[in-house]
Amino acid sequence: MRSKTTVNGCSLVDDPEDETVAVVDQMPTRAVLDSLIESGLHEIKRERSGLLLSGLSAGLDIGFGPLLMAVILTLSPGGFGDLTTELLLASAYSVGFVFVILGRSELFTEHTTLAVIPVLDGQASLPQLARLWGLVYVGNIVGGALFTLLAVILMPGLGVVSPAAFETIALKLVTHELHWLFVAGLFAGWLMGLLAWLITAAQGTFGRVALIWIVTATIGLLHLPHSIAGNVEVLFGLFMSAVITPLDYFTFLVLATAGNACGGAIFVAVLKYGHVVRGAK
Template sequence: MDDSEPDTFAVMEQMPTREVLDSLIESGLHEIRREKSGLLLSGFSAGLDIGFGPLLMAVVLTLSQGSYGDLTTELLLASVYSVGFLFVILGRSELFTEHTTLAVIPVLDRQASIGQLARLWGLVYIGNIVGGLLFTLLAVVLMPGLGVVSPESFELIAHKLVSHELHWLFVAGIFAGWLMGLLAWLITAAQGTLSRVAIIWIVTATIGLLHLPHSIAGNVEVLFGVFISASITPLDYLAFLSLATIGNACGGAIFVAVLKYGHVVRGAK
């Protein structure tokens, strides 16, 4: 091999952690300072787009010979679950669970206030939930008529999240928020679109494979059951949404924002 030729498999230089932190602070401040209408619309768009992941899960369950517990089906479900996140993150819409880390770091750096953080969280969260609600209504009304989704698959997806003890929802929600906060950090550190696609798929497919409660994608999943099944009540939905949301916020803010900010400002390289 000619030594002058570039090595295709050479490892690219990683972005220093201080630069990652500075980039996250800059991005977080940009979002915090955005107009209210822009945040709401971006959050609404994300709530719509993320619904394609749960919808494709329903398609896989309808067409597959297997179900939950079958390895092949579980891997397929986890893979298609990530599709909604790819649409949202690469499309640069606002997702509440990303901001459990992204918007917290400027507050830790004393460049933004808790009030500004609460404003951003509230606007994005409302947009995400309303967008997910509209997507779910469209999916359960229109998709079964196409013959690729059965109402039973919608119900099965919802039951997978609401059939657990309430404390499980909170604890597992922490892990989901932790992974989403880590995703925000890794995407910032990544070089190139392909590497970002791979990171999004790995992290969100992990959430799907472990059946962790993600408050925004799970909003769509549980609403499937509310609209389809009499056995899943609005109270089940509210319990899921509240505990998953609190868990996600704790996971992203504590296990990623606080810890990574702390180790960087104390001299990590």
């Protein structure tokens, strides 16, 4: 006869051999918040070199998403505006995020939420937050730039991606009004912050992969500017096309980063922390 036990607020169903076979309840919101605070504090207290290297790894790994997008755009008979191609591109875009998040590398847009929550809870300071953000962000940007250089040198020779594909992807992000870049970046940061919350609440690797795909493919399908993945996308265009200028790149990076940070910090960290803490009173 199966028995039901509770661990950390979650109900588990056990078989007669005491092997857990199902999780039937969700993790309570207070447990999610506590886990996020613990994770945020762990990252805040990490050594500088560890954060930089982890951020560098994330910047390198996330580049596989934009690279696969360029390959699909090269090989597909359709293009932007074709539903099948758009869905394929959005799915390819999510691949880099799967590599980074499941690989537990440091991604700036995750920490715009994770690291803010311990500050709101009074367990970390603003200078500590700024240190974490700065180290992870620099590592992400440098890693993305290194990946782009390698891809630009190696990929065209393999015959699976064309320079025109890199240009097309970059133009999707830089041919917009400045206010659009910030507001759309805010939505991308909001979604990434929500993903950090959902990943913590999720049970099992399959559920986490599904969540990563749903959220990041949404960002890709809407062509929202994600500062770290977009760093690679726009750099591809800068290196491979005369149409994309250094000003386009720096303008994109500044506004997308500001929007991502505000979206993750305000719409997820502040609001969700507030509703959980007030709900517990």
